[in-house]
Amino acid sequence: MFETAVRKEIDENRQGEALIIEKEGRKPAAGRLLYIESYGCQMNFSDSEIVASIMMDMGFTTTGNYKEADVIFINTCSIRENAEQRVRNRLKEFGASKLRKPGMVIGVLGCMAERLKAKFLEEEQLVDVVVGPDAYRDLPNLIGRLDEGEKAVNVLLSREETYADVAPVRLGGNGVSAFVSIMRGCDNMCSFCVVPFTRGRERSRDPHSIRREVEGLLENGYREVTLLGQNVDSYKWASETGAEAMNFAGLLEYVAEVSPLMRVRFSTSHPKDMSDEVLEVMSRHENICKYIHLPVQSGNSAVLDRMNRTYDRAWYMNRVEAIRRIIPGCAVSTDIICGFCSETEEEHQDTLSMMDHVKYDFAYMFKYSERPGTLAARKYEDNVPEEVKSRRLKEVIEKQQQHSRLRMEQQLGKVQKVLVEGPSKKSDQDLCGRNDQNAMVVFPREEGIRPGDYVHVLAERCTNATLIGKLVQ
Structure with a gap:
């Protein structure tokens, strides 16, 4: 680790x-x-x-x-x-x-x-x-x-601290992929979330320091960076004089231009801030991975309002449709909370229907857990019985397993460009890495292939989470 x-x-x-x-x-x-x-x-x-x-x-x-x-x-x-x-x-x-x-x-x-x-x-x-x-x-x-x-x-919080000048020590990584923090804190006040209280107000890091860090990683053999923020789409930086300014779309392009050998990912996006400009930058650059984590939390507009997510069901669906239109084949993953305060059976069904509409490649799924100090803890009663939360979560998990399998099967018979990360967890005779859509791909080891190399793999079979195939020229 x-x-x-x-x-x-x-x-x-x-x-x-x-x-x-x-x-x-x-x-x-x-x-x-x-x-x-x-x-x-x-x-x-x-x-x-x-x-x-x-x-x-x-x-x-x-x-x-x-x-x-x-x-x-x-x-x-x-x-x-x-x-x-x-x-x-x-x-x-x-x-x-x-x-x-x-x-x-x-x-x-x-x-x-x-x-x-x-x-x-x-x-x-x-x-x-x-x-x-x-x-x-x-x-x-x-x-x-x-x-x-x-x-x-x-435990003093800061309005300025971004650690922009601290060179991270890469712990437990594979020497291929690295995280690069682009901002800290969060200004969104989702009613269920403690992050604004534990990480403070939002502030963005100088883009030039971000690019220098990525350039340093490239020189040290890394081939993939994930730009991190609680809400990367709200990244907004301006120089002290105001002569320079950059939003997230600009930063994404600025980092992608470091090298075509350096893959770029990012996490996490907020549906209210996901812009067509960002999607268009992704479509223009082959080395920006075609994968977006877009938390929905609930498929029902009334629940989203109680969560203070500041978008409704229609807005979220519009953003998904924009992704499908501008970046065909882009993978989409999400977060889902089951059993939020006063969630009815009909509201839960709206979440299931949203899942059917999007057919997410992957999802993080949880039962609602009240956190002290949040707006939800102060304003709403955590009144969905535990057994109901558990049953709804089970339904969500089962549906997601179906959709994950479907998305994997759609990639069978296609050649995947894979960034090699290292040996497969199950066998030293196999190597593994991720494709553009963030799916894990496993293939037989061949002499001369090393972590950090790009290879092409024909996907022949799959599990719910992994593609399995053979190397092709």
């Missing part, structure tokens, strides 16, 4: 400093091991790479074994209750290691840290530091306070 960085040697000057620190009863940063575990969205994984970079500047190296770590960070998600419970269970495991290794530091990062703040130190006695998503630059100070025997909290 995580890469083990090459351990840096302490030079002679720092060795003298290290001895002094050890005599004072504190272990020096140089040579200390850091373990980071991430949960939730892609943005959390991207943030962990920023944290690793900051910590490595302090002399830490990363490890894939938490039991040998001096500092353990768990980067958390608050989007659903079960996500938070998984974190609490994992903290108990880390705590057992801490009891066996005095001096080990356990820290909670990210959205759950921001939501609970200092309360976390009271609830989880073995937690030493709590750091919100905008406070990672303060880690050197916070670690210093921990070394002096204090516990530390910094």
